[in-house]
Amino acid sequence: MSEESVRSGIESSENCSEEVKTTKYTVGIVGLGLIGGSFAKAYHEAGHSVLAWNRSRSVLEEAMASGDADGELKIETIPECDLILLCVYPQAAIDWLTEMAPYVGKKPLVVDCCGTKRVVCTACFPLAERYGFRYLGGHPMAGTQYSGLKYARGNLYRGAPMVIVPPSYDDLKLLDRVKTLLSPAGFGSYSVTTAEKHDEMIAFTSQMAHVVSNAYIKSPTAAAHKGFSAGSYKDLTRVAWLNPQMWSELFLENKDYLLAELNTLIENLTAYRIALENDDPAELTRLLDEGRRRKEAVDGR
Numbered sequence: 001m002s003e004e005s006v007r008s009g010i011e012s013s014e015n016c017s018e019e020v021k022t023t024k025y026t027v028g029i030v031g032l033g034l035i036g037g038s039f040a041k042a043y044h045e046a047g048h049s050v051l052a053w054n055r056s057r058s059v060l061e062e063a064m065a066s067g068d069a070d071g072e073l074k075i076e077t078i079p080e081c082d083l084i085l086l087c088v089y090p091q092a093a094i095d096w097l098t099e100m101a102p103y104v105g106k107k108p109l110v111v112d113c114c115g116t117k118r119v120v121c122t123a124c125f126p127l128a129e130r131y132g133f134r135y136l137g138g139h140p141m142a143g144t145q146y147s148g149l150k151y152a153r154g155n156l157y158r159g160a161p162m163v164i165v166p167p168s169y170d171d172l173k174l175l176d177r178v179k180t181l182l183s184p185a186g187f188g189s190y191s192v193t194t195a196e197k198h199d200e201m202i203a204f205t206s207q208m209a210h211v212v213s214n215a216y217i218k219s220p221t222a223a224a225h226k227g228f229s230a231g232s233y234k235d236l237t238r239v240a241w242l243n244p245q246m247w248s249e250l251f252l253e254n255k256d257y258l259l260a261e262l263n264t265l266i267e268n269l270t271a272y273r274i275a276l277e278n279d280d281p282a283e284l285t286r287l288l289d290e291g292r293r294r295k296e297a298v299d300g301r
């Protein structure tokens with residue numbers, strides 16, 4: 001399958017099988033933070049059974065008390081699941097699946113929801129092949145600047161894109177199956193790609209934004225911004241309020257692509273600085289117009 005075909009595997013979730021409207025699934029969720037908790041709420045609200053595991057027992061008990069989880073995901077209940085979603089940090093996803101792979105069995109489809117794909121997929125594809133279950137990489141393109149179960153909501157994924165990294169791009173039955181199983185979450189589109197291409201793109205669309213936002217807010221001037229800031233400030237600083245441990249792991253796993261993007265940004269910022277230092281209105285205007293036209297070219301008006 002061509003690179004163009006791999007990248008263009010996008011279609012509306014509304015086109016999924018009628019099966020989702022009649023079949024009740026058992027979904028296993030590993031990790032009950034914002035991502036896993038939102039999946040739990042979405043499947044619970046759609047009438048499906050949710051089994052969950054969380055490193056902190058108190059969070060699991062909270063989810064079960066609220067009804068967002070129907071029970072605990074354990075060795076005995078793992079094979080009962082139709083779908084297992086790994087909603088933890090990349091290394092934690094690898095560790096959990098490495099330990100539990102012998103118990104998955106033939107029924108569950110396993111999908112990780114980590115923010116990078118090369119490290120996770122490299123570890124998990126061989127596990128699935130060795131133990132005879134189906135695994136795909138995944139990345140729900142939705143979230144907020146907050147983390148934790150208390151910020152989870154059942155409509156977080158409604159209309160959002162979902163990126164899928166399959167072991168084979170010609171297994172159309174598998175791709176259709178994962179879209180059907182994910183339908184209760186309400187994704188608006190699905191993109192099928194490689195782990196390499198995912199990580200290259202995510203360095204620009206997500207990781208760079210978090211680095212820039214986090215660095216920008218460190219200006220001494222930020223302490224006195226109130227009364228002088230509006231939409232631009234809010235847009236640029238929203239994701240500075242991040243989870244340091246998670247993003248540090250993701251940045252380091254993807255440092256080759258992230259460093260390339262940072263180098264490009266630094267080069268571009270240097271051009272603006274030089275124009276300012278030289279009191280060069282023509283060059284500054286050119287640079288600003290170049291950026292404006294670039295935005296129009298990639299996103300339209």
